[in-house]
Amino acid sequence: xxxxxxxxxxxxxxxxxxxxxxxxxxxxxxxxxxxxxxxxxxxxxxxxxxxxxxxxxxxxxxxxxxxxxxxxxxxxxxxxxxxxxxxxxxxxxxxxxxxxxxxxxxxxxxxxxxxxxxxxxxxxxxxxxxxxxxxxxxxxxxxxxxxxxxxxxxxxxxxxxxxxxxxxxxxxxxxxxxxxxxxxxxxxxxxxxxxxxxxxxxxxxxxxxxxxxxxxxxxxxxxxxxxxxxxxxxxxxxxxxxxxxxxxxxxxxxxxxxxxxxxxxxxxxxxxxxxxxxxxxxxxxxxxxxxxxxxxxxxxxxxxxxxxxxxxxxxxxxxxxxxxxxxxxxxxxxxxxxxxxxxxxxxxxxxxxxxxxxxxxxxxxxxxxxxxxxxxxxxxxxxxxxxxxxxxxxxxxxxxxxxxxxxxxxxxxxxxxxxxxxxxxxxxxxxxxxxxxxxxxxxxxxxxxxxxxxxxxxxxxxxxxxxxxxxxxxxxxxxxxxxxxxxxxxxxxxxxxxxxxxxxxx
Amino acid sequence: xxxxxxxxxxxxxxxxxxxxxxxxxxxxxxxxxxxxxxxxxxxxxxxxxxxxxxxxxxxxxxxxxxxxxxxxxxxxxxxxxxxxxxxxxxxxxxxxxxxxxxxxxxxxxxxxxxxxxxxxxxxxxxxxxxxxxxxxxxxxxxxxxxxxxxxxxxxxxxxxxxxxxxxxxxxxxxxxxxxxxxxxxxxxxxxxxxxxxxxxxxxxxxxxxxxxxxxxxxxxxxxxxxxxxxxxxxxxxxxxxxxxxxxxxxxxxxxxxxxxxxxxxxxxxxxxxxxxxxxxxxxxxxxxxxxxxxxxxxxxxxxxxxxxxxxxxxxxxxxxxxxxxxxxxxxxxxxxxxxxxxxxxxxxxxxxxxxxxxxxxxxxxxxxx
Numbered sequence: 001x002x003x004x005x006x007x008x009x010x011x012x013x014x015x016x017x018x019x020x021x022x023x024x025x026x027x028x029x030x031x032x033x034x035x036x037x038x039x040x041x042x043x044x045x046x047x048x049x050x051x052x053x054x055x056x057x058x059x060x061x062x063x064x065x066x067x068x069x070x071x072x073x074x075x076x077x078x079x080x081x082x083x084x085x086x087x088x089x090x091x092x093x094x095x096x097x098x099x100x101x102x103x104x105x106x107x108x109x110x111x112x113x114x115x116x117x118x119x120x121x122x123x124x125x126x127x128x129x130x131x132x133x134x135x136x137x138x139x140x141x142x143x144x145x146x147x148x149x150x151x152x153x154x155x156x157x158x159x160x161x162x163x164x165x166x167x168x169x170x171x172x173x174x175x176x177x178x179x180x181x182x183x184x185x186x187x188x189x190x191x192x193x194x195x196x197x198x199x200x201x202x203x204x205x206x207x208x209x210x211x212x213x214x215x216x217x218x219x220x221x222x223x224x225x226x227x228x229x230x231x232x233x234x235x236x237x238x239x240x241x242x243x244x245x246x247x248x249x250x251x252x253x254x255x256x257x258x259x260x261x262x263x264x265x266x267x268x269x270x271x272x273x274x275x276x277x278x279x280x281x282x283x284x285x286x287x288x289x290x291x292x293x294x295x296x297x298x299x300x301x302x303x304x305x306x307x308x309x310x311x312x313x314x315x316x317x318x319x320x321x322x323x324x325x326x327x328x329x330x331x332x333x334x335x336x337x338x339x340x341x342x343x344x345x346x347x348x349x350x351x352x353x354x355x356x357x358x359x360x361x362x363x364x365x366x367x368x369x370x371x372x373x374x375x376x377x378x379x380x381x382x383x384x385x386x387x388x389x390x391x392x393x394x395x396x397x398x399x400x401x402x403x404x405x406x407x408x409x410x411x412x413x414x415x416x417x418x419x420x421x422x423x424x425x426x427x428x429x430x431x432x433x434x435x436x437x438x439x440x441x442x443x444x445x446x447x448x449x450x451x452x453x454x455x456x457x458x459x460x461x462x463x464x465x466x467x468x469x470x471x472x473x474x475x476x477x478x479x480x481x482x483x484x485x486x487x488x489x490x491x492x493x494x495x496x497x498x499x500x501x502x503x504x505x506x
Numbered sequence: 507x508x509x510x511x512x513x514x515x516x517x518x519x520x521x522x523x524x525x526x527x528x529x530x531x532x533x534x535x536x537x538x539x540x541x542x543x544x545x546x547x548x549x550x551x552x553x554x555x556x557x558x559x560x561x562x563x564x565x566x567x568x569x570x571x572x573x574x575x576x577x578x579x580x581x582x583x584x585x586x587x588x589x590x591x592x593x594x595x596x597x598x599x600x601x602x603x604x605x606x607x608x609x610x611x612x613x614x615x616x617x618x619x620x621x622x623x624x625x626x627x628x629x630x631x632x633x634x635x636x637x638x639x640x641x642x643x644x645x646x647x648x649x650x651x652x653x654x655x656x657x658x659x660x661x662x663x664x665x666x667x668x669x670x671x672x673x674x675x676x677x678x679x680x681x682x683x684x685x686x687x688x689x690x691x692x693x694x695x696x697x698x699x700x701x702x703x704x705x706x707x708x709x710x711x712x713x714x715x716x717x718x719x720x721x722x723x724x725x726x727x728x729x730x731x732x733x734x735x736x737x738x739x740x741x742x743x744x745x746x747x748x749x750x751x752x753x754x755x756x757x758x759x760x761x762x763x764x765x766x767x768x769x770x771x772x773x774x775x776x777x778x779x780x781x782x783x784x785x786x787x788x789x790x791x792x793x794x795x796x797x798x799x800x801x802x803x804x805x806x807x808x809x810x811x812x813x814x815x816x817x818x819x820x821x822x823x824x825x826x827x828x829x830x831x832x833x834x835x836x837x838x839x840x841x842x843x844x845x846x847x848x849x850x851x852x853x854x855x856x857x858x859x860x861x862x863x864x865x866x867x868x869x870x871x872x873x874x875x
Contacts, residue, residue: 166792475800481728
């Protein structure tokens with residue numbers, strides 16, 4: 001049955017007709033078909049009900065003739081039956097399906113980063129000027145021994161303890177797993193190039209690593225092994241600095257993934273090792289991991305396949321029992337635990353999973369760090385957190401809560417052009433990021449993209465140094481787990497307890 | 507439910523340490539005169555001394571110096587019951603004090619010379635680990651009782667007051683002779699003086715005096731908790747004492763290595779080192795970065811046979827070293843060294859570079875600039 005839709009437009013397109021020269025850039029730029037040229041009247045018509053608010057036409061309009069803003073109309077204001085609920089019900093009454101969306105959870109829920117404040121030195125210990133003194137952000141990721149045994153051989157000091165493989169990165173920020181397939185080749189390549197240039201790591205996500213990139217980027221790649229096992233073979237595993245087993249994702253804990261067949265082009269098919277045009281389905285669980293001992297077997301299988309030369313990371317979504325789960329993961333042999341929080345992004349997810357499943361990463365991180373310390377195994381792994389890291393202050397707070405490093409996904413895509421329009425799942429990304437349409441993906445030049453990412457890493461790193469210097473600390477390690485440098489505002493007693501921090505003024 | 511996050515104490519201080527590297531024992535005069543010379547670095551809210559070689563007649567027994575707050579008889583009775591249950595107590599006596607001394611409301615001090623009496627599961631522990639465990643018990647579980655020192659043939663004397671008043675109170679210049687003396691004068695800025703909060707801090711025969719505020723306190727404290735050290739005295743000096751115990755006693759790392767952990771060289775320097783040295787520094791940094799002491803500090807650490815001074819990696823707190831004959835000095839100020847002798851030489855060590863005194867180490871082993 002065909003309906004007349006009851007949905008209101010989400011955006012309104014305002015065009016300054018005096019400025020508009022009918023150059024049709026907006027028509028060409030919009031992959032959603034909002035703008036079209038009416039030859040008869042020599043004007044551009046905009047169908048705003050199709051507009052997703054990605055701002056591509058606005059940025060590229062040479063005359064600054066366009067403003068795209070949220071639709072000002074709406075239903076009778078109601079705190080309970082908000083426009084969003086009304087809209088979603090109408091949508092489902094017309095489609096009868098699951099509401100699909102992308103990126104990370106957007107609902108109003110306490111953002112703990114914003115309730116945590118950082119410390120600075122005054123008088124009793126000096127702040128340090130990062131412009132004049134070294135400030136060290138270099139970070140090791142991986143398992144550490146309980147102690148170092150050393151031996152003197154004459155003047156020489158020999159380390160007798162066997163060390164586990166560790167990753168060395170120049171700033172505690174890595175690019176989160178985003179697969180080739182979910183994002184375009186050019187976006188994928190931009191991340192790899194930026195990681196290499198800056199001395200950090202990017203993560204392939206679950207879509208494999210294109211063959212031609214393997215030699216060039218092997219020292220700055222974390223290859224993922226997810227439930228679909230796309231593109232996983234010994235050569236893939238060995239063309240990386242580390243391996244990540246992806247168990248879950250903050251945007252959709254407990255469910256798998258689905259790359260529609262139309263996105264599986266020849267290149268993607270080769271990289272993922274699946275036939276062209278077939279759907280790439282990642283099961284919800286790994287079908288060889290139904291318990292912690294199964295995970296352990298996979299961890300050691302991967303270590304065997306790579307001669308114990310690479311740290312193995314296990315990525316989980318932040319869920320209710322995250323601390324106990326993380327402890328099990330470390331005991332199962334993982335060298336790094338990655339925790340993806342409630343706000344973590346994705347290229348496609350049912351809205352119900354994105355908005356209602358999981359817990360905030362701040363609380364998850366604090367709980368995991370504390371639990372691993374209580375069990376005296378904190379040094380046996382590194383913790384990477386991701387899921388909504390928005391700025392260097394979030395990074396500093398995450399490190400002080402106990403993270404060794406952070407993953408950024410959404411922030412990296414925003415640096416590449418993303419405007420958070422939440423239409424990744426349509427494959428029509430106007431910015432050339434989340435699309436396999438060659439006409440769209442060529443909008444992103446990897447060289448330019450990499451430069452933007454490097455600039456972002458540099459900017460955040462400089463800000464981290466400022467924060468460290470202010471605290472009178474000149475090495476990031478001395479901030480790690482140092483919750484004395486955090487204070488909470490507007491938090492309940494139980495929240496301070498979980499975060500392990502004092503309230504402001506305490 | 508209250509969150510248990512200890513408050514950290516903030517302070518500035520004067521330090522002094524003197525060691526006779528030939529092992530000759532000498533009186534308290536040098537340390538007292540020197541620390542008194544740096545009066546402006548303290549504010550009278552804490553002073554103390556650690557002396558090595560003072561109980562030769564009991565040198566095979568652990569000497570426990572225990573403070574009872576408010577002269578608490580209950581605490582004393584409980585401690586003595588506990589000691590009887592866990593140790594052979596070969597001697598117990600009140601530590602002699604001078605009632606005329608210029609100190610206010612001193613607590614009660616006793617010393618006990620004991621040998622471990624291990625039972626059951628605890629037989630697996632070394633004597634030292636056993637003593638540490640029992641000391642931790644008294645400090646955390648018996649109210650109003652604090653163990654000031656627990657090593658053999660050494661002792662800590664400390665309290666609220668200027669160090670010279672504390673020395674007068676314990677009659678240090680009359681009663682004791684040792685071959686290492688370390689001294690501390692305190693300037694706490696955020697806690698009222700507390701006898702237990704004065705320096706030196708001691709565990710077994712390891713003592714630490716410290717000047718500075720540790721900006722990495724939270725990181726260091728939480729790392730040490732993983733090794734069973736729980737900070738109860740609410741001062742960051744305690745963190746250093748435990749870190750020294752962990753690294754030097756339990757893990758047997760020499761001070762040259764520990765210095766690279768507490769005050770690790772900058773990456774800029776490491777990157778330019780030769781391969782061997784670089785690998786060592788990288789490994790130390792990788793494993794022990796949570797024990798990097800960040801922020802301003804100078805420490806003087808001693809145990810039997812060894813004394814060393816160290817300042818932080820970017821030298822935010824002062825340290826001066828000097829020597830005269832067999833005597834080695836480390837001090838916050840050169841003036842204090844010159845107040846007690848005309849030294850053969852004095853020098854200023856770099857940040858992160860330890861000044862080490864060892865018994866009979868005068869030839870060749872000294873770290874020079």
